[in-house]
Amino acid sequence: MDRLNRRAFLRSTLGVGGAAALWPSARALGANDKIIMGVMGLGGRGTYLAQKFAERPEVEIAYLCDPDTRRFARVREAVEEEQDRSPKMVQDFRKILDDQSVDVLINATPDHWHALGTILACQAGKDVYVEKPLAHNIWEGRKMVEAARKYKRVVQTGMQSRSAPYTHKAKEYIRSGKLGSVYLVRVFNMMQHPKQASVPDGPVPAGFDYDLWCGPAPKRPYNPSRAWLNQFDYSCGPIAGDAVHQFDLARFLVDDPPYPSAVAQTSAIRSLVDGRDMPDTQMALFEYDGLTITLDATLWTPYMKKIPAGVRDSDQFPNWPFCSTKVEVLGTEGFMCFGRHGGGWQAYDRDGELVHSEYGRQGDKEHQDNFIQCVRTREKAMSDVQIGHLSVLPFHLANISYRVGNQRLRFDGATESVTNCDEANRYLKRQYRPEWTVPENV
Amino acid sequence: MARQARSCDVVLCVALVSVCCPGVRARWLPTDDVKVRLETTELGGPKIVVEYDLKDPNVSPESPAYVFLRYSKDFGKNWQLLSTDALRGNGFDIVAKPGHKEVVWWGTDQTAVADLGQVEIRVRAIAMARVPAGRFVMKSLPGGGRDESKAAPPDVNLPLYYIAKYETTVAMYADYLNEVGGEGAGWNSRMAKADRCGIVQESDHTYHVAPGREDYPVTYVSWYDAMGFLQWCGLSLPTEAQWEKAVRGGLYLDGDQTKKQPNPLPERRHPWGDEAPNAGGVYRCNFDGPDDGFERLAPVGSFRRFAGPYGVCDLAGNVAEWTLNWYTTSYHVGLDGFRMARGGSWMAVPEGCDAVTGATQLPLKESSIMGFRGVRNSAVESK
Numbered sequence: 001m002d003r004l005n006r007r008a009f010l011r012s013t014l015g016v017g018g019a020a021a022l023w024p025s026a027r028a029l030g031a032n033d034k035i036i037m038g039v040m041g042l043g044g045r046g047t048y049l050a051q052k053f054a055e056r057p058e059v060e061i062a063y064l065c066d067p068d069t070r071r072f073a074r075v076r077e078a079v080e081e082e083q084d085r086s087p088k089m090v091q092d093f094r095k096i097l098d099d100q101s102v103d104v105l106i107n108a109t110p111d112h113w114h115a116l117g118t119i120l121a122c123q124a125g126k127d128v129y130v131e132k133p134l135a136h137n138i139w140e141g142r143k144m145v146e147a148a149r150k151y152k153r154v155v156q157t158g159m160q161s162r163s164a165p166y167t168h169k170a171k172e173y174i175r176s177g178k179l180g181s182v183y184l185v186r187v188f189n190m191m192q193h194p195k196q197a198s199v200p201d202g203p204v205p206a207g208f209d210y211d212l213w214c215g216p217a218p219k220r221p222y223n224p225s226r227a228w229l230n231q232f233d234y235s236c237g238p239i240a241g242d243a244v245h246q247f248d249l250a251r252f253l254v255d256d257p258p259y260p261s262a263v264a265q266t267s268a269i270r271s272l273v274d275g276r277d278m279p280d281t282q283m284a285l286f287e288y289d290g291l292t293i294t295l296d297a298t299l300w301t302p303y304m305k306k307i308p309a310g311v312r313d314s315d316q317f318p319n320w321p322f323c324s325t326k327v328e329v330l331g332t333e334g335f336m337c338f339g340r341h342g343g344g345w346q347a348y349d350r351d352g353e354l355v356h357s358e359y360g361r362q363g364d365k366e367h368q369d370n371f372i373q374c375v376r377t378r379e380k381a382m383s384d385v386q387i388g389h390l391s392v393l394p395f396h397l398a399n400i401s402y403r404v405g406n407q408r409l410r411f412d413g414a415t416e417s418v419t420n421c422d423e424a425n426r427y428l429k430r431q432y433r434p435e436w437t438v439p440e441n442v
Numbered sequence: 443m444a445r446q447a448r449s450c451d452v453v454l455c456v457a458l459v460s461v462c463c464p465g466v467r468a469r470w471l472p473t474d475d476v477k478v479r480l481e482t483t484e485l486g487g488p489k490i491v492v493e494y495d496l497k498d499p500n501v502s503p504e505s506p507a508y509v510f511l512r513y514s515k516d517f518g519k520n521w522q523l524l525s526t527d528a529l530r531g532n533g534f535d536i537v538a539k540p541g542h543k544e545v546v547w548w549g550t551d552q553t554a555v556a557d558l559g560q561v562e563i564r565v566r567a568i569a570m571a572r573v574p575a576g577r578f579v580m581k582s583l584p585g586g587g588r589d590e591s592k593a594a595p596p597d598v599n600l601p602l603y604y605i606a607k608y609e610t611t612v613a614m615y616a617d618y619l620n621e622v623g624g625e626g627a628g629w630n631s632r633m634a635k636a637d638r639c640g641i642v643q644e645s646d647h648t649y650h651v652a653p654g655r656e657d658y659p660v661t662y663v664s665w666y667d668a669m670g671f672l673q674w675c676g677l678s679l680p681t682e683a684q685w686e687k688a689v690r691g692g693l694y695l696d697g698d699q700t701k702k703q704p705n706p707l708p709e710r711r712h713p714w715g716d717e718a719p720n721a722g723g724v725y726r727c728n729f730d731g732p733d734d735g736f737e738r739l740a741p742v743g744s745f746r747r748f749a750g751p752y753g754v755c756d757l758a759g760n761v762a763e764w765t766l767n768w769y770t771t772s773y774h775v776g777l778d779g780f781r782m783a784r785g786g787s788w789m790a791v792p793e794g795c796d797a798v799t800g801a802t803q804l805p806l807k808e809s810s811i812m813g814f815r816g817v818r819n820s821a822v823e824s825k
Binding site for chain 1: 632718730762780786787789791792794799801809810811
């Protein structure tokens with residue numbers, strides 16, 4: 001039965017109205033059915049994902065969507081190079097959701113659109129591949145999990161390093177006990193960002209639906225130089241947005257501890273005094289049951305380097321002391337240095353002797369494979385929405401601590417709330433614009 | 443070589459001479475009647491004299507030709523660019539007048555030319571536009587940001603440079619491939635698509651242009667391909683600032699030295715002014731859709747009525763153009779950084795075909811919406 005026939009069959013057996021209201025586009029995909037996707041957000045990551053999914057013969061990109069029409073050409077061309085059918089170009093993602101032939105929404109928007117875009121997609125019966133960090137705040141993350149579960153949707157978070165085979169080998173190694181008992185994991189994210197430019201507010205460029213871009217976030221006057229990543233209104237920050245990869249790896253390596261019970265951190269804007277409200281320096285300590293995870297994060301350390309292109313996907317290791325995206329796992333018997341981006345890992349014994357080395361390859365393809373497979377099988381994805389939620393949640397807490405004067409916060413995972421600072425709980429959720437509100441009951 | 447041993451002789455050389463490969467002349471400016479002779483001098487050693495006629499009447503100080511010479515001394519197997527340091531005369535580099543030209547290549551003994559009969563010299567010319575030194579209003583932000591709001595924009599001062607009037611064409615690029623691309627370098631199979639590029643590779647690694655595609659801008663060229671072509675010519679990619687100044691013009695169109703021609707629209711959005719590309723039902727460049735007369739690419743110069751203030755064509759639409767600039771963020775550190783492409787394309791919305799919109803692209807990207815043009819940075823005025 002081909003795809004259209006199956007849909008017609010569902011309509012005829014369930015009744016058009018009933019089927020649409022109950023499960024708008026949840027169709028049973030056959031092994032040979034193409035998975036129809038729409039891509040929301042056509043920046044660098046959205047363009048990359050659109051192209052990568054378009055390369056797959058089992059996928060068709062039916063929609064490309066961005067409030068800024070000036071972004072259309074680059075990604076449309078890339079997709080048309082990979083598939084026969086031209087995608088529809090739309091500014092408003094709701095046109096994707098309204099199309100019942102679409103199975104999947106790729107959500108590669110700025111942070112402030114992750115939750116609402118994902119929840120509305122779940123309500124419309126779409127599976128979702130949503131970029132990290134999963135949510136703009138803790139409450140939104142919980143609502144995303146609830147929506148995925150309620151509507152039985154596959155929601156994959158774009159934390160692809162979790163799918164890399166060398167990551168799984170590292171986890172096996174730690175599980176074997178060769179490092180002894182692991183009590184401390186150190187996460188590094190030490191970057192080099194430029195200052196953001198400073199120019200006056202100005203008119204919104206033609207072709208850009210700025211109101212839609214703002215969506216649930218405040219509609220501040222348009223400023224061409226404002227980097228959304230540096231503002232709490234739109235983002236979890238450049239540290240959380242990047243370090244969440246390493247933090248997710250750290251959690252994965254030690255069997256995904258759920259919630260930290262406390263967060264202590266100190267953050268400040270030291271070097272990049274340019275009008276941002278996000279810190280450029282963040283040293284944090286997350287207390288889990290029997291485990292401490294620390295975060296060393298900076299945005300002004302040029303000697304610290306991401307793993308070079310020539311090292312990624314090769315039989316080489318990064319220069320560990322100056323590796324900006326490493327994870328160190330400290331056990332009672334041994335030590336592991338692990339690199340993101342396919343940097344591989346090396347383990348040392350109690351005498352500091354190198355005892356195991358494993359080269360790495362990046363996990364993008366495997367992560368996308370996993371998502372495609374789960375869309376067909378209805379299994380939970382490798383970076384299921386709950387995992388995405390729990391991997392970014394500690395960063396939200398660290399940011400909240402920063403906003404309440406670097407206080408140490410105690411956290412109750414059962415209620416997902418702070419227990420020792422009422423002011424901190426104000427930041428668990430954001431204020432929404434009325435027309436773009438994440439509902440309490442998803 | 444016996445003929446050269448005789449001092450003060452003037453030897454008429456039988457060297458092979460060509461303008462460019464047959465059938466791929468389009469968009470090289472014609473250089474006719476090329477003649478080469480060898481002269482030996484008593485004190486200066488041997489020299490080769492190249493003569494040709496540059497007949498295009500449109501060549502002028504404002505619209506000069508960039509002329510470069512390449513030579514082979516092994517029957518055309520390997521070719522090299524003749525360095526301007528070794529040349530004298532009125533017919534190389536930036537040439538500002540049409541007419542008979544003579545180029546003297548000194549120091550030919552250093553090139554170890556054993557037999558002049560083996561030597562081939564090719565003369566090629568590209569139509570350029572002169573952009574005088576001076577300030578202009580740069581509105582794009584570094585790294586692809588956009589700023590259309592500056593009440594008092596900073597002036598960016600650029601020295602004199604020359605920029606190609608047209609994007610590099612399929613024919614020009616195929617000519618380049620036929621000279622250097624014997625192993626396939628610079629070509630990829632997508633270039634063979636006749637509706638988007640049209641350069642076909644033969645089994646012997648020669649190249650031909652699909653019929654009718656000669657004057658279209660070359661596409662599916664990576665940043666490295668573009669740089670390879672331009673280095674072959676002795677040119678460079680424009681910086682973002684150079685590209686944007688070609689769109690808007692300087693504060694004075696004759697430059698800051700004379701300041702006689704104030705730019706009437708120094709902050710224009712498009713090469714022709716501030717009107718949208720499709721305002722009033724007039725189509726000023728090739729953007730998305732067929733209404734402008736082109737479903738996909740257009741031959742270069744199809745919208746020359748709407749050229750920029752220096753006569754540079756197709757800066758808006760048709761193909762976005764690689765620039766020299768990198769786009770680097772922390773996310774990309776350690777990678778081969780993104781480069782900026784400017785100008786919109788045949789797939790872009792009209793608003794994207796302006797002076798400030800840029801797109802980041804990985805340098806290895808080969809795309810049907812991206813091409814390039816060259817720039818000659820010059821510290822001296824044209825000849």
